[in-house]
Amino acid sequence: MRIFASLLSLLFLAAPVSAQTGPDIFPPDIEKQAREIGRGLRCVVCRSQSIEDSDADLAGDMRLLVRRRLVAGDSPEEVMEYVRDRYGDYVLLRPPVQPNTWALWAGPFLVLIMFFIFLWRRVSTRPDDRAAP
Amino acid sequence: MVPEFMKGFLPLVVFAGIVGALALGLTRDPRILPSELINKPFPEFELSDLHNADATLTKDVLGDRVSLVNVFGSWCMACVQEHPKLMELSGSGVNIIGINWRDSRSKGLQWLDTHGNPYARVIYDPYSRLAIDLGITGAPETFVVDRDGNIRYRHVGIVSDDVWKTRLRPAIEQIKAQS
Structure with a gap:
């Protein structure tokens, strides 16, 4: 039984080694x-x-x-x-940063900036809306 | 910023813009990649002849004539479909050089025995040495090379009657008209 177990463990050792032996x-x-x-x-x-x-x-x-x-x-x-x-x-x-990828790289930041502008306009106009009865 | 009456339409305009951009994207075939090699010299190589393992083929195999260079393999299903057209073209005097790509020599030779050999010479490229230098992503692919050994046209996919008449033949005629 012990011999069988050690043989089995040898088998596990062999797999990665054989995977590495290639021509290059x-x-x-x-x-x-x-x-x-x-x-x-x-x-x-x-x-x-x-x-x-x-x-x-x-x-x-x-x-x-x-x-x-x-x-x-x-x-x-x-x-x-x-x-x-x-x-x-x-x-x-x-993707490299170059003229035909500028939109790709800048796009998400532009959307984020637009979102903040939108948010800022919303927030800054709200008090007036409330003041109107 | 935006006229008052248009404000309600803004989301619709943005939506239409996105739909337009995506629709444009759908009309493009994602398998066709732009070739970097148009009007550049055919790459140098040293590979063996499929028919003779001892013979080394180099760029000289193209000679100083207009050639079609066709990439094929015995594993390539679409190559079988275009093969009759290549046979017909070589029969009518078009110089075709083959690149047997990622194949075993015996399977490549057997495939040519079965389907016929339209190639003046076949370059054997089992490990993509030349294929990578040509920027190849699949088979079949066909290049038009001019007399000076420059790549003038690249066709990705099957050479059908239509492709020959509308793309490859005009490319060859244009080269011939120039010189």
Whole structure:
């Protein structure tokens, strides 16, 4: 029974190890940088996931590309730019602030300001309404 | 700020504006992403020939002629639908280069055996090396490349009769008229 239990525990040890042995293993610092970059890149076939989160084949190939570019000496910004040059702004999960996204970034704040103006007008006119019999 | 008589209509105007913006959004196909590569050089690559694992293909495979570059895979259902059109085009002398994307060599070759081979050459790209450089999101996709190796048009989806007549052929004719 004890032998069975220890064999079983060995089996649990084996799973994560085998999951890590692939053809491409990268140094920890590259891996860390690559994950950070990957979380900001959209998986272009699944749309709402980052390439780090997605199981799609293309996302896997893109993860590999990010790591290869880092190994080749690209900075994280250069890697982002490389992918953006090919897939466009769409591939960036965080929209950049640029003329065609100004409305997107400023919109919520404008709505908030309009709400406060509306509120202020409401509050400041109320006493007059009450004064009228 | 707003004329008195219009005040009651303000919510209606805002509502109409939102409806208008959303209606405009509905007319767009979300699968079509703008291509970053129009009028840019076709990317450099070094990949093997699907028909010969030992042969390395580079951008030279395009030659100095106008080509269609078509992305396909044996797993791609829509590729079967456009295939007869590609066969017809290659029969009438259009130079078509294939990219066998995310496929196994044996399945790719078998698929071409079954459906016919319209391609002058097939680039084998199992790990999306060239596909990512082309900004590809799915198959089939077809590029029109000019004599100087620049991408001039990109079509996402099936090459139908209609797509050929209204998009690809005009793009090719425009290139030919320029040179």
